[in-house]
Amino acid sequence: MLVPAEELQTRTAALQGRLRERGIDAALVVEAADLVYLTGTVQNAHLIVPATGEPLLLVRRDVDRARAESRLRSIEPLTSLRGLPDAVRRAAGHVRRLGLELDVLPAAAYLRYGRMWPDVELVDVSAALLDVRSRKSDWEVARIRAACGQVMAAHRTAREALRPELTDLDLQILLEERLRRLGHQGPMRFRGLNGEMFFGAVMTGPDAALPAYSETPLGGPGPSPAVGRGAKGSAHKVGMAMVVDLCGARDGYLSDATRTLFSERLDPPLDHALQVCELILTELEALLVPGVPASTLYTRGLELAQEAGFGDAWMGHGPGRVRFVGHGVGLEINEAPVLAVGNDAPLMAGNVVAVEPKLVFPGLGAVGRENTYLVRAAGGPETLTIDV
Numbered sequence: 001m002l003v004p005a006e007e008l009q010t011r012t013a014a015l016q017g018r019l020r021e022r023g024i025d026a027a028l029v030v031e032a033a034d035l036v037y038l039t040g041t042v043q044n045a046h047l048i049v050p051a052t053g054e055p056l057l058l059v060r061r062d063v064d065r066a067r068a069e070s071r072l073r074s075i076e077p078l079t080s081l082r083g084l085p086d087a088v089r090r091a092a093g094h095v096r097r098l099g100l101e102l103d104v105l106p107a108a109a110y111l112r113y114g115r116m117w118p119d120v121e122l123v124d125v126s127a128a129l130l131d132v133r134s135r136k137s138d139w140e141v142a143r144i145r146a147a148c149g150q151v152m153a154a155h156r157t158a159r160e161a162l163r164p165e166l167t168d169l170d171l172q173i174l175l176e177e178r179l180r181r182l183g184h185q186g187p188m189r190f191r192g193l194n195g196e197m198f199f200g201a202v203m204t205g206p207d208a209a210l211p212a213y214s215e216t217p218l219g220g221p222g223p224s225p226a227v228g229r230g231a232k233g234s235a236h237k238v239g240m241a242m243v244v245d246l247c248g249a250r251d252g253y254l255s256d257a258t259r260t261l262f263s264e265r266l267d268p269p270l271d272h273a274l275q276v277c278e279l280i281l282t283e284l285e286a287l288l289v290p291g292v293p294a295s296t297l298y299t300r301g302l303e304l305a306q307e308a309g310f311g312d313a314w315m316g317h318g319p320g321r322v323r324f325v326g327h328g329v330g331l332e333i334n335e336a337p338v339l340a341v342g343n344d345a346p347l348m349a350g351n352v353v354a355v356e357p358k359l360v361f362p363g364l365g366a367v368g369r370e371n372t373y374l375v376r377a378a379g380g381p382e383t384l385t386i387d388v
Helices: 005-021 032-039 063-069 081-092 107-116 126-133 138-161 168-181 205-209 270-285 294-307
Strands: 026-029 044-050 056-061 075-077 097-100 121-124 200-204 242-250 253-261 326-328 352-355 358-361 365-368 371-374
Touching: 005 026, 005 032, 005 044, 005 126, 026 032, 026 081, 026 126, 032 044, 032 126, 044 081, 056 063, 056 081, 063 075, 081 107, 097 107, 107 121, 138 168, 138 242, 138 253, 138 352, 138 371, 168 200, 168 242, 200 205, 205 358, 205 365, 242 365, 253 352, 253 365, 253 371, 270 294, 270 352, 270 358, 270 365, 270 371
Parallel strands: 026 097, 056 075, 097 121
Antiparallel strands: 026 044, 044 056, 200 242, 242 253, 326 352, 352 371, 358 365
């Protein structure tokens, strides 16, 4: 589905406001998710967003497809990067400060741009972009709702399929097929160096407590050390926890939800720990209102875990512990706001966040529950991932 022209205009205007606030004359956007957000298409391209005026999309591959997929008015071919300085002058006039996505831009590209504009100050525009993207429009929320519908239908399939001796890998394969048949787009985006994203992870028993290289509370061994996360083919047993952490995806927009399943019963302390996770999630839901500092949710979750005697298991174990309890969800799975230690920025209406209290027990397993929520101006948050 094409992004409406009005959507793109609203997004561009919001970014331009941030540029003017920061004294940035123009932004040069090249990262895929940012390009999709501002143009409605993903191409090998450079988008010039002046602080005032019309944006200009310069496309190396494929300009005809870009013109068919984007509602931007100004789309031109870019046959050589040597044409960038002239294009920036045409779109933005005399530029003294040029914004780049320095959180993800390769060093080689940054150095090349520095040679192109030796007298221009190159500054970071990432925070401005991510701030604008963190407040979802009704159009975006509709796509996220569809992705939430996918993931909750898959969780229902997981509940129905789980049985002793079923391997985590077999369940993962079943759920991937289910998600694709529900319209899941397949590839997903995770911002940052070495960012890799999949349908999610299914892990059973002690495997779920094995930390991964990624900044996530759960890891799993994966099929080999070359992958290092997710299912490896371990059989589920009575008393074990099967953690099913899945992401939906529709029209580029994602959802995130975790459920902990078991056959017949859960061994202690996993049973009690799962009840604690569910209680923590209920309390954190009440904090998802505009004006609450994002860090408050992590701090309160930790307090509740400590009161229940699970402080050492909160959001990981030992060096594998993470210092957040949730994250924004949109075109990427790790968007702003991050519900983390040190992030005291207030929540805002329009934020879509996944909240995921999890407890990890080395040698035994892990439990947790995660939902995706819409922060609303009034009436409390809306839960977008509802069990079906």
